[in-house]
Amino acid sequence: MSRWNFIRFFIVLLSIIIINIINIPNTRSEVIEINKDEITLIRKAFEPYRDVTEGMYREVKNQKIKLEQEHYDNIYKGSGRKVAYLTFDDGPTPNITTQILDILMTEKIEATFFIIGKNAKQYPDIIKRINKEGHLLGNHSYSHSYKNIYQNTDIYIEELIKTEEVINDILQTEYDLTLTRFPGGMFGSRPAFIKAINEAGYTYIDWNALNGDSEGKVLPKEHLVNRLINSSRGKEVLVILMHDAGGKITTVEALPEIMEYLKAEGYVFLRLDQPYSIKENSDYIIRENNSDRRII
Numbered sequence: 001m002s003r004w005n006f007i008r009f010f011i012v013l014l015s016i017i018i019i020n021i022i023n024i025p026n027t028r029s030e031v032i033e034i035n036k037d038e039i040t041l042i043r044k045a046f047e048p049y050r051d052v053t054e055g056m057y058r059e060v061k062n063q064k065i066k067l068e069q070e071h072y073d074n075i076y077k078g079s080g081r082k083v084a085y086l087t088f089d090d091g092p093t094p095n096i097t098t099q100i101l102d103i104l105m106t107e108k109i110e111a112t113f114f115i116i117g118k119n120a121k122q123y124p125d126i127i128k129r130i131n132k133e134g135h136l137l138g139n140h141s142y143s144h145s146y147k148n149i150y151q152n153t154d155i156y157i158e159e160l161i162k163t164e165e166v167i168n169d170i171l172q173t174e175y176d177l178t179l180t181r182f183p184g185g186m187f188g189s190r191p192a193f194i195k196a197i198n199e200a201g202y203t204y205i206d207w208n209a210l211n212g213d214s215e216g217k218v219l220p221k222e223h224l225v226n227r228l229i230n231s232s233r234g235k236e237v238l239v240i241l242m243h244d245a246g247g248k249i250t251t252v253e254a255l256p257e258i259m260e261y262l263k264a265e266g267y268v269f270l271r272l273d274q275p276y277s278i279k280e281n282s283d284y285i286i287r288e289n290n291s292d293r294r295i296i
Helices: 003-022 036-073 096-107 117-122 124-132 153-171 191-199 221-232 249-264
Strands: 083-091 112-115 136-139 237-243 285-288 291-294
Touching: 036 191, 083 096, 096 124, 096 249, 112 117, 112 124, 117 124, 117 153, 124 136, 124 153, 136 153, 153 191, 221 237, 221 249, 237 249
Parallel strands: 083 112, 083 237, 112 136
Antiparallel strands: 285 291
16 A cells, blocks of 8 residues: 555544544434533544644645646656647637547547636536546636736636636536646746645646647648647657637647647657556556546
């Protein structure tokens, strides 16, 4: 059992013990009356245990974020295997995102969608589809308004939290929306923001290849394919930036050709939360349609 699993097991076990102690069933037939003072005494008696479990939970969560950020920081280093991570920013949108999902489904490829909170709220069914079809959701702020979100770190984190709440409300679950991408990218330019999101329980990633679909309003499909080829040359691991905002029709048109090129170059496709060092008989578990499956 790994250290991480042992800590999780210990927390769960301790929580069960405390809950069971507090909720010991009355096996006798008579009713036992407990007054408010006695309830207060019981709560005080178990207060230290609550502090211990909450402290352990915070420590485990901090360690989880640290390990995940290390994964994203080191993702470009590679391990002798050519991997392409397809990522799409600024959605969801009813025409572009859905067509991208259709293509990915046909090719049986999973990707990562960095969604804008206000768009997610407007198109909840697309969020449900992204999740159901096994793709990863990432947080791309609520408004995507540079003027607003980069005023200070508190405002930015508020937008991450707001987007997370929208996603949880749509999916009716506590979705792990800790992975973020800064609008416009970060590349170390705002260290205070990086520090703040890590401390708030979030991770981030930029990119090292792109199709250039944000460099003009509607660029020709051929331009996007060539931009991807040029920006990916000589790289073992690709984190590819594309966009599924409204109007990005040539992104949809270029995607099949981009994927065919990458396949021909020997790349495999993964979601960002999947390590590129996956080997046979790996114990790494990923989510698919709200269940678990083992990567082989």
